[in-house]
Amino acid sequence: MTCPQLVSVSLSSTQRSVRLRAGAFFQRGLLVLAGALLLLLGAVDTAQAQDKKMKKMLMQLQEMNQADGYLEAHRNIKEPLELLGGPISFTVEQNAGGVFVGLPDQRELDSDVFGTPEMPRAFTGTPGVTGVPVPFREVENGQFTQLDRPTPFGDKSMALPNGTMMLKAKDVTATDAATTKDEVKFKASWEDKEGNTYAVRCCEMLATAGPEFPTFGGVVTNHILHGFSGIGTPLMPTEYTYAAFWGMGEVLKNGEVVDKPRVVHGMLTEYVRTEGYELASDSEVTPTRRHFHLMVAPFMPVQGEHKFEHDNVSTGFQLPNGKELPFWHVMFENLNIDSQRGE
Amino acid sequence: MSMISFRAVFTGRAVRAVLGGLGGLVLWMSLIAAPAVAQTSGAPAATIGMTNTLSFTKDTVRVEVGETVRWKNNSVIVHTVTADPEEATMDESMRLPEGAASFHSGNLEPDETFEYTFETPGRYRYFCVPHEAAMRATVIVEPAEGQ
Structure with missing residues (x-):
């Protein structure tokens, strides 16, 4: 010029x-x-x-979280009732083999769970934890297609070697409450190709009541979670859950604690992966097979409030792009399962 | 109807586990006594890998009666090679030709292999037990040349 x-x-x-x-x-x-x-x-x-x-x-x-009223009625109960028929004790273990580690990806949106742009569903609560805001959803030909950002719930994953896990738990308390008789001992570990060992341990404390959705005293058995259920993120498909727990645990790398305390969630469910290890939609779930999911999510409960806020997990695991994986979503599929009802 | 026979060979940890359980001497005696488990001779007619992404590396292979197929677990995940109605939970997972024997490798850990010699012609659809929903493939066994 x-x-x-x-x-x-x-x-x-x-x-x-x-x-x-x-x-x-x-x-x-x-x-x-x-x-x-x-x-x-x-x-x-x-x-x-x-x-x-x-x-x-x-x-x-x-x-607007839809479970607020229900949780308000339960979270101060000091003597919650027990399960109908008595406590259930169970163990789930994998002694050898690999694991699948979920990687950040954009989740395809199932109309059975998320509705349509004209009649959306599952949008209230903390985004990613219990709902998915409509502005975060991509639209094509009048239908939701996929989330506009990556989350721990998608089709991308990688297999890592030498995965073991042991869950020993007891479901005694039926509902959310101020106290619980539920019990959880959980530890899991796996390795990367360089020989680093990653582990998660739980639970120093159980989630006796959920901040945004019920946690049933910390352990739940024989219940539907995720998807349309309103219990846990709708980004996972609706899945029959034989057992699940929520509690505060710790994340380790090579034997040293790298993040603590973290919300740790594990669940034994019907099989929700398809060809290429893609995450199933509701109609693609395989009811006759089971696998175990471990989730250390990039969220923490806000002190004194009944909601979550975003908070990346320090995993110590480096992604191919050089960034640290901000959560653990690990699947174990070579399982031994044992359970019994009664003390 | 043709006579049904098959030979299966387990290698790696599966054999080591049996060795540990029964003791070396007992195992060797049982190997000699059991015709169903024997070493195959010669190279397999086809080799199929098993992957980290829930697939067999070949959707379909064709072999002749009497030929052996080898599967190798190239992944870090435990897989199986199974055409056994007692292990299947879905109708579409497996299919055997009329008169054919079922087979099941048991758990194959990384780098382990499994071999099976097909003696009955026809189409075999098989699957991996823990990944039954996604991991399936087919072996087509044709009559041997000259038969």
């Missing part, structure tokens, strides 16, 4: 004409620049307004 000061050095008529043209050009340039600045400021204002609007919407969605 020509500089106006350099053009106006002499005073010939031609030069004066040039200078006048240059002055007009300069004025127009200033106007364009001012306009651009206004647009930029406007854009910043708009972005800030949108950001504020989004935060407000997310807060409203958390306040």
Whole structure:
């Protein structure tokens, strides 16, 4: 772009004409620049307004959480009732073989769970924990297609060697309450190709009552979770769950604790993977096979409030892009299962 | 009806586990006494891998009666090679030709192999037990040349 000061050095008529043209050009340039600045400021204002609007919407969605009333009625109960028919004790173990580790991916949205853009479902609660806000959903031909951002719940995974796990638990208490007689001892480990060992242990404390959805005293048996159930993220398909637990545990790498305390969730469910280890939709679940899922999610309960906030897990596991995997979602599929009812 | 016979060979940890359980001497005696478990001779007619992404590396292979197929677990996950109605929970997982014997490798850990010699012609659909929903393939056994 020509500089106006350099053009106006002499005073010939031609030069004066040039200078006048240059002055007009300069004025127009200033106007364009001012306009651009206004647009930029406007854009910043708009972005800030949108950001504020989004935060407000997310807060409203958390306040709209559908389980709040139910949980309010239960979380202060000091002597909760026991399971009908008595306690159930069970062990789930894998002694050898590998594991599948879930990687960040965009989840396909099942209309059975998420509805349609005109009639959406499953959008209240903390995004990713109990709901998926509608603005986070991509739309094509009048249908939701996939989430617009990666989460721990998708089709991408990698197999890692030398996976073992042991869950020894007891489901005694039926409902959410202030206390529980449920018990959990859990440990799991696996390795990467370099020989580093990763492990998760639980539970120093059980989730006697859930912040956003029921946790049944910390352990639940023979119940439907996820998907349309409203218990746990709808990004996992609706799945019959033979046993599950929620508690506070710790994450280790090469024998050293790298993150603590973390919410640890494990569940033995019907099989929810398909060809290529893709995550099933509700209609693709295999009811006659089972596998165990371990989840250390990038969320933590907010102290004193009945909701979660985003908080990446320190796993110590490096993804191919150099970033640290911010959660553990690990599947064990070579299982020995034992259970009994009664003390 | 043709006579049904089969030979299966387990290698790696499966054999080591049996060795540990029964003791070396007993095992060797049982190997000699049991015709169903024997070493095959010569190279297999086909080799099929098992992957980390729940698949057999060949959807379909064709062999002749009397030929052996070898499966190798190339993954870090435990797999099986199974065409046994007692192990299947879904109708579409497996199919055996009329008169054919069922087979099941048991758990194959990483790098372990399993071999099976097919003696009855026809189409065999088989699967992996823990990954039955996704991991299936087919062996087509044709009559031997000249038969």
